[in-house]
Amino acid sequence: xxxxxxxxxxxxxxxxxxxxxxxxxxxxxxxxxxxxxxxxxxxxxxxxxxxxxxxxxxxxxxxxxxxxxxxxxxxxxxxxxxxxxxxxxxxxxxxxxxxxxxxxxxxxxxxxxxxxxxxxxxxxxxxxxxxxxxxxxxxxxxxxxxxxxxxxxxxxxxxxxxx
Amino acid sequence: xxxxxxxxxxxxxxxxxxxxxxxxxxxxxxxxxxxxxxxxxxxxxxxxxxxxxxxxxxxxxxxxxxxxxxxxxxxxxxxxxxxxxxxxxxxxxxxxxxxxxxxxxxxxxxxxxxxxxxxxxxxxxxxxxxxxxxxxxxxxxxxxxxxxxxxxxxxxxxxxxxxxxxxxxxxxxxxxxxxxxxxxxxxxxxxxxxxxxxxxxxxxxxxxxxxxxxxxxxxxxxxxxxxxxxxxxxxxxxxxxxxxxxxxxxxxxxxxxxxxxxxxxxxxxxxxxxxxxxxxxxxxxxxxxxxxxxxxxxxxxxxxxxxxxxxxxxxxxxxxxxxxxxxxxxxxxxxxxxxxxxxxxxxxxxxxxxxxxxxxxxxxxxxxxxxxxxxxxxxxxxxxxxxxxxxxxxxxxxxxxxxxxxxxxxxxxxxxxxxxxxxxxxxxxxxxxxxxxxxxxxxxxxxxxxxxxxxxx
Numbered sequence: 001x002x003x004x005x006x007x008x009x010x011x012x013x014x015x016x017x018x019x020x021x022x023x024x025x026x027x028x029x030x031x032x033x034x035x036x037x038x039x040x041x042x043x044x045x046x047x048x049x050x051x052x053x054x055x056x057x058x059x060x061x062x063x064x065x066x067x068x069x070x071x072x073x074x075x076x077x078x079x080x081x082x083x084x085x086x087x088x089x090x091x092x093x094x095x096x097x098x099x100x101x102x103x104x105x106x107x108x109x110x111x112x113x114x115x116x117x118x119x120x121x122x123x124x125x126x127x128x129x130x131x132x133x134x135x136x137x138x139x140x141x142x143x144x145x146x147x148x149x150x151x152x153x154x155x156x157x158x159x160x161x162x163x
Numbered sequence: 164x165x166x167x168x169x170x171x172x173x174x175x176x177x178x179x180x181x182x183x184x185x186x187x188x189x190x191x192x193x194x195x196x197x198x199x200x201x202x203x204x205x206x207x208x209x210x211x212x213x214x215x216x217x218x219x220x221x222x223x224x225x226x227x228x229x230x231x232x233x234x235x236x237x238x239x240x241x242x243x244x245x246x247x248x249x250x251x252x253x254x255x256x257x258x259x260x261x262x263x264x265x266x267x268x269x270x271x272x273x274x275x276x277x278x279x280x281x282x283x284x285x286x287x288x289x290x291x292x293x294x295x296x297x298x299x300x301x302x303x304x305x306x307x308x309x310x311x312x313x314x315x316x317x318x319x320x321x322x323x324x325x326x327x328x329x330x331x332x333x334x335x336x337x338x339x340x341x342x343x344x345x346x347x348x349x350x351x352x353x354x355x356x357x358x359x360x361x362x363x364x365x366x367x368x369x370x371x372x373x374x375x376x377x378x379x380x381x382x383x384x385x386x387x388x389x390x391x392x393x394x395x396x397x398x399x400x401x402x403x404x405x406x407x408x409x410x411x412x413x414x415x416x417x418x419x420x421x422x423x424x425x426x427x428x429x430x431x432x433x434x435x436x437x438x439x440x441x442x443x444x445x446x447x448x449x450x451x452x453x454x455x456x457x458x459x460x461x462x463x464x465x466x467x468x469x470x471x472x473x474x475x476x477x478x479x480x481x482x483x484x485x486x487x488x489x490x491x492x493x494x495x496x497x498x499x500x501x502x503x504x505x506x507x508x509x510x511x512x513x514x515x516x517x518x519x520x521x522x523x524x525x526x527x528x529x530x531x532x533x534x535x536x537x538x539x540x541x542x543x544x545x546x547x548x549x550x551x552x553x554x555x556x557x558x559x560x561x562x563x564x565x566x567x568x569x570x571x572x573x574x575x576x577x578x579x580x581x582x583x584x585x586x587x588x589x590x591x592x593x594x595x596x597x598x599x600x601x602x603x604x605x606x607x608x609x610x611x612x613x614x615x616x617x618x619x620x
Contacts, residue, residue: 102358105354106328106355107355108311108354139214139216139280140278143282146263147282149174149178150263150286150293153178153293157299
């Protein structure tokens with residue numbers, strides 16, 4: 001288990017770095033897909049099978065493949081080199097560095113967290129999630145439909161041709 | 164709670180009314196629905212109950228803010244009757260999206276769980292990203308929509324990360340429990356919790372456009388269709404501040420010293436940056452955007468003065484500010500139309516000569532924004548300052564008063580244009596409904612200044 005954890009983490013970190021450093025958009029997307037698959041492996045290690053499956057189907061299967069299609073259809077698969085002024089680069093590095101320091105300080109001094117609830121091995125299974133969604137989290141679950149309908153209305157508004 | 168359910172369903176009904184192919188019925192139907200929602204809201208006054216495993220708390224605070232936002236939205240829909248007359252497509256969608264956004268705003272006033280706050284902010288934001296791009300053929304509208312979407316998702320990511328960190332530390336989303344969890348540390352918070360709270364505050368500050376998270380607002384205000392800008396400047400700001408107040412009041416107060424200092428610095432920065440940038444603006448919408456940032460500073464001042472009456476002061480301030488802003492946008496759109504699409508301040512030239520009564524009402528409204536007596540804007544600022552002084556924040560109050568005085572300059576710069584004669588006067592047409600709106604809002608701004616209200620919330 002520990003070995004698997006470190007293996008998956010290493011794959012994730014390497015792929016995430018390659019997403020940033022690779023110049024070709026298609027390679028970027030493929031590395032991101034690999035990163036997502038490794039993340040799904042983490043979910044399985046945590047006994048959250050449902051989340052892992054949904055993650056693969058939705059993010060990897062649907063969204064990232066859509067990305068890939070868009071890149072191919074729009075013929076964007078050329079290496080792009082961004083040229084930025086020195087000021088932008090330096091300020092970006094400084095900002096990112098400060099952000100990294102804050103996060104590092106926060107995680108380095110992290111205190112031991114005592115789990116409030118005992119670990120429940122069923123929590124990641126379909127029945128557990130279903131009970132949580134239609135029990136305690138019923139209202140957020142239902143009200144998020146407003147979010148989706150407004151997003152769909154937006155897609156129709158922008159996508160439809162006005163005659 | 165029935166009001167929330169009704170308005171969520173009502174948005175879909177308005178969406179379907181678009182099939183009727185009759186634009187004239189949309190605004191009356193939408194306004195009728197909002198009136199029913201208002202009645203349903205007021206019915207719950209004084210009851211104070213929690214719903215759905217304490218996800219939502221309907222108390223007097225949320226009802227008062229909801230009713231205030233409903234009144235403002237009704238005014239905006241009345242403005243829309245004329246505004247959307249020339250628009251051929253997707254008018255029903257515009258109304259429906261604004262109602263959906265209002266649903267999100269309702270959640271933001273009545274959440275007691277960080278999940279509901281997140282959903283509320285998103286339900287408010289996503290219709291706004293779409294509405295900002297409502298003029299599909301306009302390049303600037305597209306830019307506004309895209310910019311708002313990108314920066315908004317960025318801030319959402321921060322906000323969500325903050326929630327995750329706070330949950331990781333405290334293992335709860337429920338605000339009162341987070342409050343007791345924070346209290347046990349006596350001000351020495353563990354770093355993970357601290358970073359989480361900071362990220363949550365950044366996310367909310369972005370939504371209300373507090374400096375230094377204000378960079379999106381002038382561009383979006385300028386590019387978005389004027390009616391949407393009016394909606395963003397009023398309803399969205401009110402909802403954002405209600406959410407901010409509830410977050411502090413229910414969850415985070417008394418703030419840890421480091422976060423409180425951060426918020427005070429943000430207050431001072433909003434006042435300073437907004438004022439300095441507003442002095443330089445020649446575009447009216449950008450001017451109002453920067454003035455909105457300054458007003459954000461005043462509202463933050465009221466909110467950080469931790470007192471029971473702060474909620475009422477905040478409600479009065481946001482309501483009065485919205486009441487003065489909407490007719491200014493109405494006047495602006497008619498001047499813009501008569502100047503053939505120009506948005507500079509020079510388009511107000513010759514207003515006094517042609518329509519003296521509009522110029523008079525514009526004076527009242529701008530005086531209210533600047534905070535001059537006897538308008539209600541003065542009373543709002545006066546209440547904020549007395550509240551801040553009574554809590555012992557003398558230095559920042561003096562700074563805010565100086566900033567309020569500087570603000571008079573750029574509001575009166577607009578007025579000077581309105582009272583200057585134009586070289587080539589264009590005919591200004593103001594339809595009856597919009598004229599009535601300007602008059603009613605102008606009179607209400609004065610009356611609310613004479614008879615101030617405080618609501619026990």
